[in-house]
Structure formats: C-alpha cells, structure tokens
Amino acid sequence: MGGIVDFDVCFPSATADIHDMHVASGVAVADLAAITHTESFPVLAPDEQSWQLAHRAAVRLLDRVEVERGAIRQVIYAGSGEWDAPFWSPAAKVAHELGIENAHCFEITNFCNAGLTAMWLATESRNLKPGEYTLVLMGDRLSQMLDYSDPDSKALFNFGDAGAAVLLAHHDLSFRLLHSEMRTDPSWVDYYKGETREGRVVIRRGPHRRGLADAYVENFTRLVGETLRTLERDVSDVSYFLINQGDKSMHERMLDNLGIPADRSVFNYDRLGHMGGADTLIALQDLVEQRRLRRGDLILLATSSMGFTWGITALEYSG
Template sequence: MTKHCYIHGFGSFAPAKVLTNHDLEKFVDTNDEWIRTRTGIEERHVVEEGQCTSDLVTEAAKVALADAGIGAEALTHILVATCTPDAYCPNTACVVEDKLGIKGAMALDMNAACSGFVYGLQVACGLTAVSEDTTILLSGGETLTTRLNWEDRNTCVLFGDAAGAVVISAKQTPGSAKVVDIELSSDGSLRDLLTIAGGGSSVPYKLNQPVPAEHFVMMQGREVFKHAVRSMAGICETLLTRNGMTASDVDLLIPHQANIRIIEAVGKKLEIESEKVFVNLNKFGNTSAASIPLALADAKRQGLLKPGMRVLLTTFGGGFTWGSALLEF
C-alpha cells in the first residue's frame, strides 16, 4: 500500500441472550462434548425476536466512536459488511446512519460473507486515499441465527450473532493502529460449497410459497475446512513476504473465528506459537463478518494490543473469499 489509513477506535456488541451447547442438546441431536471437541465453541449469542443486524451494528458503532473520542456527526462514510442485512432494500448502512441520529454520510453495505470486514478495510483505505478528510465507520454485523436450519446439526451449532466496528481515517493520532497492507482473493467456482441462496434471483420466491431449505445456511464442511486452511495460511505468507517479514515478526495473529481446528491448523502452517493466536470462538461461535472486528475489540479490552505490536488478520468466507491484513499498533 502506498498510502496508509489508521484505526482510531474499536467497538463490539453481542445480544444479551446466550445459547449454550447444553441448551442446544434440548432440541438438536447433539451434545456439548461433540460440539466442543469438533469446533471449540461453548456458547453463542442469539438475537431476540425483533432484534436485527442494524441494532447490533449501531451499538458496536457507539462503542467504537466513544473509543475514538468522536461523535457520530463526524462520520463521512458508513460501511456495513454483512450477509444478513435487515432487508434487501434499504441497505443496513442507511438504517445504522438513522439510528446514530445523523444524515448525509455515504452509506454502503458490502457482502463478502465472513471476509466482509477485511474486504471492507481495503475499501475504507481506498476512500481515505481519495480524500484525506474522510472519517469512516467500518463495521461487520450478522444475525446468522435467523438463517440457520435448526434441524441441520452440522451447521446450526456453529454460528452466533454479533457486531464489531472501527473508526478509520487517513490521519495518524496517538494510539491509532496503522493499516500497513492488505491482500484479498476469491474463487467463485467454489461458491456452491457455502451458501444462503434462498430468496436471491437465482432461487426466487413466489407469494405464499413455503420457505425451502435453501433459505438457510448450507455448507459442505469438509471441503470448506480444507480450502479455508490452505487459503488463509497462503495469503498470510504472500502478505508477509511482500513486506519483508516472516511469521516470526508477527506479535499476534487474529484469524476468523470459524472453528478451533481451522484456527489451530492455520497457526501450525504459519509456524506461529499458539500463545500468539487470539481465540474468542468459545464464547461467540462463528459470527461471520463480525468475527474479526469483534476479536479486535475483545483483544483490546484484554490489553493485548500494545504499542509497537504487529497484528496479522486473516479470514475466509463464502464465495469463496479470503484475505489478510497487517496492522501496526
């Protein structure tokens, strides 16, 4: 990257309702031991009826704005990464803008599934390169539990609801994190391995038609696992090499929180010690586009993001999409 952008505030929000593995045992053919050993997940947060993605993003945004020390009126752009928007139209970013009590910002949704936040990071940096006076709210928010087939035990145990947000500008300030570099990729030929197809133009609805299985998350888990590990590790290596670095120069790896076995496999491929790999998957499950910003905010709350640290982000999602970003605190 020839020009850098900076992150000034971190925020996250998860619904109050918690669904544990033991809760799932009551209505899904599964058990706590099976879920924990195969996924690393112990519990996940679930929206209440009437609670939507914009609600979660708005709350995360308020925390990020407070952490950055600015008001919502300072925002010039609102970017929301999500594959579970409030509606097809209007976009969720416009709803968030209204809930923050402001008008006039550029408001845009982006969908790269679980990779949405890291994809959005490059969009935000591009916007700051065009105009140095921009102040951007970049968020990732999902209500994936509303798109789960609770009869499919292979997918319904994996996902949770949450949002994360950051404030980005072209100006460096004390305590800000520099976005050093970003690398993104995709492979649309693998799109059918992870989908929520129902309702789109390829699987349209008719009035009063029963809701089909395609409306919910459908995933070929073994294939996704294989591609996720290879792609996340590979793109990290590409990014590090371009910046004259190796994995030994990384102080903290924050991977997409999808599955503990994926996280461990990526860390092993990169030869990064487990104590340098951030994990909060056990408390939130896979929150898709919210995963990385939620983890960043969580890591900051835990005092893990210290000045001088190099933090490597990596993600993988439906599409397939994947990416990596290097931050310097």
C-alpha cells in the same frame, strides 16, 4: 496511509444452547460440543435486529472518540447481504439514528470477510481525505439463518451474532492498515447457499465435497506469505495472528503450519461461537484490554467467508 482510529463490539442479549440444538437436530451433545467448544454463546433474540447491535457499537465508539458527525463522509455496512429487511439499507438506517446526514451510505457483501474488505477499500480510497472519517459497521443475523432441525448443517451450529463499528481515518490512528491480500476460489460457490423456508432464509449445505479444510490452510498460508513479502517482513516479525473463530482445529492447524506459537493468537472458543465478521475484532479488543500490545506490533487478521474467500489484513499497532 489510513487505518483504525478506534473500534467497538456489541453482543446480543440471547444465547444459543447445544442442548436445545441436540433436541432439534438429534445430533449428540458431545458431537455438538466438538463443534462449538462451549455449551452456549450469544445470538440475537427474536426481537433484536443486527443493525441495532452495530448501532450500539457505533454509539459507544463515537461517544468515546468524540468525532463531529459531519466529518464522517462514508458509512459502510458489511455482512452477508441478508439484512434485517429486504430491499433496504442498514448503512443508511444506522447513519440516520446516529445523526450522520451528509455521508455516502452503502453496503458491502462478502460474508464474514466483508468488514475487512470494507476497511481495505475505504483506506485505499481517495474519498478518505485528511480530517475526514469512514465508519465501517459489521452486522449479520447468522444464527437466525440456521435450521437446527437439519443435522447436515451441524458444522454451522456455532454461528453466533455480534455487531461492530470501526472508525477509519488518516490521522490519530490506533492501528495502521499496512496491507491486505484477498482471494476467492469460486469453485466452492455452491457448497453453501440460502433457501427460503416458511418465510425465512435458511442456510443449506450442498453435496459433501472433500478438500475444504486443505483449501483453508493452502490459501491462508499463501496469503500470509504474499503479505509478508510485500511488507519485507518474516513470520518471526508477526506479533499476533488472529483468525475467524469458525473451526478451532483449523485455527490450531494454521498456527502450527506457520510456526506461530499459540500464545501469539487469541482463543475465545470457551465463551463465544463464530461471531461473524466481528471475530478478529473481538480478539483484537482482547489484546488491547489485556495490555498485550506494544507500539510497532505487527498483527495479521485472517478472515474467510462463503464463496469461498480468504483474506489476510496486516495492522501495525500505533498505541
């Protein structure tokens, strides 16, 4: 069974500020604060690209683990599919900058669920052989696809940016990947979509439709149940439940619905926005750095994405 050898997360250099959002959108600062829960959070600067964040995270990771570049057989870049340049491979770009010249480089698009999808597919793949590695990169430019002058998009104004790198293998694991359960409800496919405005892609919401909050709770609860049944575990066995930081009230509602105490999760809303697919890795990194994990801990990562897709990934801490 494969899993995570190590991982790293990198933040951009600029910040988004809700007072600037207020000026652009006309939405009251208090209403924006109720969405972001912080006055500012990291976003890409105008001269930064998302692949650079993923590259910096990968450099730190590979320097720390000291893996031979030739042992990395796959490089997967995961995100929304709106890369820094059209008709272009960010996976190949990062691999080249890292000196990885003998790997299969490709992209996986599943928005903020893409990173965990890539990890699941890679660990299940027969291409991940003993002694070899897969490097999963996460990167997006979500903040640059927002139109702060559009008040109908205010629910997305907490979108920030981060890059991440995860090294996968069948040996020397920090976290074993035990199981993944994912599903998509395609009836929501047109609720959000991008359109080109003044030479850039911006995200637009379609006509308002009730029920998305309930769909989050129903799907996450269902997938948690299926995961625990597969593992022959119970909710009481879950050491930590980490969720994409898209909506704090949804986060709290899910914990309450599952009967998991708040101290068995991680809340970063006071300093970060929704940092794309890196959210759950940031929370996992916090647990590692704060020495809150014990060998054998069961950790559930709850991820979601446009489309709409929901996923639960079960990890076991190996130490």
